[in-house]
Amino acid sequence: MTKPPILGARHHPAPPAHRVVIVGSGFGGLFAARALRRSPVAVTMIADTNHHLFQPLLYQVATGILSQGEIAPATRDVLRRYPNIRVVLGEALDVDLEHRTVTATRLGRTFDTPYDSLIVATGVRTSYFGHDGFRHWAPGMKTVDEALELRGRIFGAFETAETEVDPVARAAWLTFAVVGGGPTGVEMAGQIAELSHRALRRDFRVIDPATARVLLFEGASGLLTSFGPRLSKVTERDLRRLGVEVHTGAMVTDMDEHGVEVRMADGTVQRFGARTKMWAAGMEASPLGRLLAEASGAGVDRMGRVEVEPDCSLPGHPEVFVVGDLMALDDLPGVAEVAMQTGRHAARLITARAGGDPGSAPFRYRDLGTLAAISRFRAVARLGRLSVWGFPGWVLWLVVHLAFLTGFKNRFTAVLHWAISFIGRGRSERTITSRQTDRVGPVA
Ligand SMILES: Cc1cc2nc3c(=O)[nH]c(=O)nc-3n(C[C@H](O)[C@H](O)[C@H](O)COP(=O)(O)OP(=O)(O)OC[C@H]3O[C@@H](n4cnc5c(N)ncnc54)[C@H](O)[C@@H]3O)c2cc1C
Numbered sequence: 001m002t003k004p005p006i007l008g009a010r011h012h013p014a015p016p017a018h019r020v021v022i023v024g025s026g027f028g029g030l031f032a033a034r035a036l037r038r039s040p041v042a043v044t045m046i047a048d049t050n051h052h053l054f055q056p057l058l059y060q061v062a063t064g065i066l067s068q069g070e071i072a073p074a075t076r077d078v079l080r081r082y083p084n085i086r087v088v089l090g091e092a093l094d095v096d097l098e099h100r101t102v103t104a105t106r107l108g109r110t111f112d113t114p115y116d117s118l119i120v121a122t123g124v125r126t127s128y129f130g131h132d133g134f135r136h137w138a139p140g141m142k143t144v145d146e147a148l149e150l151r152g153r154i155f156g157a158f159e160t161a162e163t164e165v166d167p168v169a170r171a172a173w174l175t176f177a178v179v180g181g182g183p184t185g186v187e188m189a190g191q192i193a194e195l196s197h198r199a200l201r202r203d204f205r206v207i208d209p210a211t212a213r214v215l216l217f218e219g220a221s222g223l224l225t226s227f228g229p230r231l232s233k234v235t236e237r238d239l240r241r242l243g244v245e246v247h248t249g250a251m252v253t254d255m256d257e258h259g260v261e262v263r264m265a266d267g268t269v270q271r272f273g274a275r276t277k278m279w280a281a282g283m284e285a286s287p288l289g290r291l292l293a294e295a296s297g298a299g300v301d302r303m304g305r306v307e308v309e310p311d312c313s314l315p316g317h318p319e320v321f322v323v324g325d326l327m328a329l330d331d332l333p334g335v336a337e338v339a340m341q342t343g344r345h346a347a348r349l350i351t352a353r354a355g356g357d358p359g360s361a362p363f364r365y366r367d368l369g370t371l372a373a374i375s376r377f378r379a380v381a382r383l384g385r386l387s388v389w390g391f392p393g394w395v396l397w398l399v400v401h402l403a404f405l406t407g408f409k410n411r412f413t414a415v416l417h418w419a420i421s422f423i424g425r426g427r428s429e430r431t432i433t434s435r436q437t438d439r440v441g442p443v444a
Pocket of ligand 1: 023024025026027028029046047048049051053054055056057058059090091092093121122123124141142183184286288323324325326334335336337339370371372
């Protein structure tokens, strides 16, 4: 016997779900999406990479400790269990605030995605402060591409040094210059020092990797200034013990294939031969931020970040949220925790609105502190007024990074790779391709 139709379902279809578009699959975008997984909304996430990137561990990909897959799982896979979330690969080019659409492009094809609510979480990118030519010689550390490029340059430099007969040229191949003494520069300098002095010690026959020089240039008067004077001093001391040559008050004014020119703290200009350079000195907002600000009349700060209302919405557009690194609000720092919390905050407001509550609430940041690893077993951490360093700081670093790495499998293999690198001497992710070694010179 055929069942009678269920009248309610057939004749009164459910109203179309509230459409949410999220641009960006970083911490802000991903945490917003996850917070919407059980909401009565249809989410489309548009991002220009197919992965969610755990940027704090990029330096470990560059120095051969972790594989890129461990810190950059496919976003589609991370969100596979949530049927109301669709993931689309594409670069967002524009937002039409009046007609509420996002225009994106993928392989020359442009498409529009309509929204009822929008969350923009496109973050920041490396800034060379007007010296865009530096990009060729000193990659930044913001994407998987850049980390792999740096891996190629670092391991490629040791390979080239092994066959270089001219001692001056060989010394330049064995000199690594890191520009910027924030967390990324500090972590990178510490890891290259450990790599050369420890991990690669027995691997070469002509060169002695332990003779490699690691130079760290910072324009301010100290390293990790946002961690306070005490941890700044501890960091400098620990890096010097590792053999890193730390130059504070030192501004890199020029660079080329063979080295860098630096205005030192005493005003003299010095040249350092260094074939491998990396840039960790500055960030600027992604271009979408400026577009949104121009279209809405919102202000931007020095980095081009969008000044938002206390609830993270765009002035005059309560349906648009700007979260994470791209947002300027109350001088909040560009850290993962701010991105996660603002992403979740926007998601909560959207869920309430989709349920008929048009209210708003200001964002309140819960500061959980910041961390930076200096070497194996040494890290610095600022937790409110509390400063932790040395081995206890490193244990904290380990626990926090394990907790926030995405996916159980990644946590498991990361622990394995950390054991290989920190307890043993190995670096299991040293593979570089011929394309990378051939490009130890300028980026094409
Ligand atoms: C090397 C490094 C180390 C760091 N270490 C730490 C740390 O130890 N602790 C800490 O708290 N924070 C750290 N941070 C900062 C932290 O990673 C950021 O604060 C956080 O990633 C910001 O999240 P977000 O979502 O705002 O931006 P992001 O994570 O940068 O994500 C932006 C997303 O937008 C996408 N995107 C950009 N433009 C477009 C476009 N036009 N169209 C589509 N998609 C686009 C990007 O591909 C990416 O998916 C570090 C950052 C770096 C670079």
